[in-house]
Amino acid sequence: MNKKLVTSAGVLIAASASLVTLPGTAHAAQGPKPGFHVEGGRLVDATGKDFVLRGVSHAHTWYPSKTAQALADIKELGANSVRVVLSTGTRWTKNDVADVKNVVAQCKANRLVCVLEAHDTTGYGEQGDAASLSEAVDYWLEVADAVKGQEKYVIVNIGNEPHGNAGYTAWTQDTKDAVARLRAAGFDHTLMVDAPNWGQDWSNTMKDNAPEVFAADPDRNTVFSVHMYGVYDTAAEVEAYLSSFVARELPVVVGEFGFDHGDGDPDEDAVMATAQDLDLGYLGWSWSGNGGGVEYLDLATEFDAGRLTTWGERLFNGPDGISSTSREAGVYRRGCLVKYRLDAWNGGFNADVTIHNTGEQDLKGWKLGFAFPGDQQINSAWNAKVSRNGRQVTAADEPWTQDIPVRGSVSFGLNASGPGAVPSEFSLDGVPCTKY
Template sequence: MRRTRAAVATGTLLAACAALLAAPPSAQAADTPGFHIRDGRLLDAADEDFVMRGVNHAHTWYPDRTDRALKDIKAKGANTVRVVLGTGDQWAKNDTADVARVVSECKENRLICVLEAHNTTGYGESGAAVPLSRAVDYWIGVKDALVGQEKYVLVNIGNEPYGNTGYTAWTGDTKTAIGRLRAAGLDHTLMVDAPNWGQDWSFTMRDDAADVLAADPDRNVLFDIHMYGVYDTPAEVRDYLNRFAAAELPIVVGEFGDMHSDGNPDEDAIMSTAQSLGIGYLGWSWSGNGGGVEYLDLVRDFDANRLSDWGKRLFDGANGIKATAKESGVFGGTGPGQGGACHVTYRLSDWGGTFNADVTIRNTSGEKVEGWKLDFSFPGQQKLNAVWNAKATQTGSDVHVTPEPWTGSIPANGTVSFGFNGSSTGTNAAPRTFTLDGRTCATT
């Protein structure tokens, strides 16, 4: 997010090619010490799915507000905060000691910390912005605050690294940036923002994401789309996010709002689609916006008791933070799968009247499961049409699933997957509860 944003030609989105993405190879091994990517999902150090639900905080402009802000953000139910940092080029540098303090405060508040370098915003169009190479220099310079924090920190290389000029260089520059950071010894999950002021109306990131992920020797890259005026209809939101999910490419909505000067984003579609696909989202922003976009403040004047309408929507509304956020298991709490016997991931690709769902069951019981039975209930007017890699019957809203011979065994700490096609009327949300052989599973 920049304080003022050039208008984006939404018509370009409709004219762009809708090429399908190729699926990347599976990523890091399960013993990775920090956050990692596997099969298009972000997993934490407990090797559990982690879905970001949080907000952005403009630390570099309001460093004295950060300590209180992080406490309040956590109290509102968030599990993640994306922290704005300055590299010393356009905005004052947040040095190694300051970054270390931010990380410590995130951990103290049991928040996963996404650190982003903001000085790249709109490079090529904004005269004060710097290239990704300068952001890489910054991360290497503050490396001592980052190494050893891979369980708690993701490194967002550069915010919105191109405007609407020169954005075709995004792919090569992003690959180079990733290579330099890996060579410098940063093993974190690296989050990369889209060009076009983060909105990727040119589909540059969408179409090149598989190549960028494959270029990382760690296969540990999370793609970040910012959804403002370009994403003002449910169809545009669903199409973009569904393409990443179908290709098993990891993505997060790193910024979005309920209004914007370049158009009115459909925050309801963003939040509902992210929830149905198990994709993270981070609202912009806690407080302190200026330049005509003060309406993007979630709270007024950094006062947690003065929620704006946007803040009420994000925290308390349907598919909002309070209803959907789950704390990471790295904090030793009740994160997904902690202390349970099973964990179910339900990934939905919704096209309006029809949908596909991919279901993965992880056996966390420590013992092999044979001949399993999975039960769940649809929350709306959904109907099964076809099932693969399993058998299923539906009675009313209740669904009973049993395996095919080739999916009948789930090893200890292993997984099995099946999928189905269905039709729906009205809201198509994910089932709330899954039981495996009568035991309630954790879900994402």
């Protein structure tokens, strides 16, 4: 059975993957958990909350100039994560430490979980110039400074589709060895491992050997990733494969999937519905820039978020789609307390406003929203830019008040005419705040 995905130089031809986190057997504590980790078969973020991936892949290694806008657009469409294609330098231009650091920073700026994957391993054993998983580990050790310390925000996908349809029986030992080397080198991240058979695991090699691989990870922090293309062309096949991991309390992901492919017609509706039913994640392939005959897998036409393709509309806005099912990672969730102190007199008032950051991340730039109870008019403001539209008021940071560290605060003031009154509700960047 030749069920391989073809990749052409300069083009990533994969689909999206979903991170499946599963209820499972608890393991003994393996030491501190600085970021994402697996608990009882489920993927958990650094705040201790379940996290279900809802995102897409972006081919950064071939389109680095598109990455900043792509990540912003992907976030705006509702995704909570992005799978970023990197190169080890074996087949394509290497993404070095500085570049990977920049990618991680951009993911964080857009409040996206960054799934970083080394793409050069695609089809190893069948694709002549493919890198081995061992070579992929060499790459991760080389760029360690870009990802260590980022365990709250980064998941390391060791190698894309690391075995083709030849030599795939080596997958189990190769994967165990790769995980062991990364752990020995101090990688505390959740590690994502792709299936063999060009990611589709038609041989059930990953499915059958997943317990052994998971148990071999001293951190018990490995997540399994299957790529669902033509092999998964019926709902029954999708459900049977994913449910087998859930039943054994093993964390699994759909690392890539599409709505069509040269090896068959995958059932994308079943992938998304099953992931939703089982509370599993998925990552769709891919944002834009596909070539080699699979241009139809683009989610956005020519990287334009305003021109989603039929596949893009389906993935983002259709049933069980990203926009309706995505939930932001806990480390990015914003929390706030607002104190609004009023100094009123006949005909006007001053308001001193203090914003306390009770969330999980330092804030750089903010907008506070509230409503005046009547026809009050703003005369002036200090330490914030304040505007009014009807009764709605927006206060935005000035350069010297843009930073609010965790457990820190900033204050601003305004002068207005009209009767003084304390607004009933406040929101920070759209997140409701507690008033005190």
